[in-house]
């Protein structure tokens with residue numbers, strides 16, 4: 001193990017010589033990394049490589065987070081609600097959440113991290129999907145049905161789309177028009193409406209390392225299931241972020257404006273997620 005100071009911060013690193021063609025840097029922990037390089041790489045080349053990439057090392061080592069040891073976990077925040085965790089060893093694996101008493105009861109045949117990880121993920125992932133779907137339903141009124149929209153689109157007009165009673169969004173599409181007009185988020189804002197969003201074609205959860213959500217070209221949304229461990233306003237921000245992408249794919253000025261109508265704190269929330277997001281993960285993806 002070697003040592004080096006980068007910007008007065010001590011780092012330890014290892015050199016792994018392999019049958020490869022170029023040098024690579026891998027962040028291991030908050031203060032450690034390793035270099036993989038071809039067998040015959042001279043040390044001065046490695047040192048030069050580290051110095052050249054010192055900014056990258058500093059930036060990415062900050063992103064490293066350590067997840068809690070699950071066997072010692074006493075509390076868990078889900079959308080800002082604090083749950084008490086009771087884990088006991090028992091021949092049978094079980095996991096039950098009582099939302100009324102805010103207690104999560106876990107029994108496991110071994111308390112090893114990898115085993116508990118699987119048990120937590122298996123049981124909390126479906127909950128995440130459920131909570132995300134609920135949030136989407138809360139944002140988009142049920143009367144503004146995506147299926148209706150899809151049918152209307154196929155027929156070349158949106159006259160079949162009902163108005164949303166919650167906000168009087170009007171899906172303005174003339175019967176004679178061939179091209180459907182989808183009510184824009186910005187247009188909705190003028191009507192003081194927060195619900196002119198489209199429904200996703202599919203909603204799924206994944207276990208991504210750094211991403212919190214994504215929107216496909218076909219209109220399906222996928223979310224990192226561990227966003228349920230964020231405070232509720234941050235969770236909502238992620239859901240809204242992806243919902244707005246159904247209308248505006250890029251991160252243009254228009255996009256941020258549309259998002260800010262739904263989440264006035266979007267800039268603050270976005271910054272929080274960049275800085276603290278990963279640190280709230282329960283399990284290392």
Ligand SMILES: [Zn+2]
Nearest residue numbers: 241245250251
């Ligand atoms: Zn985005």
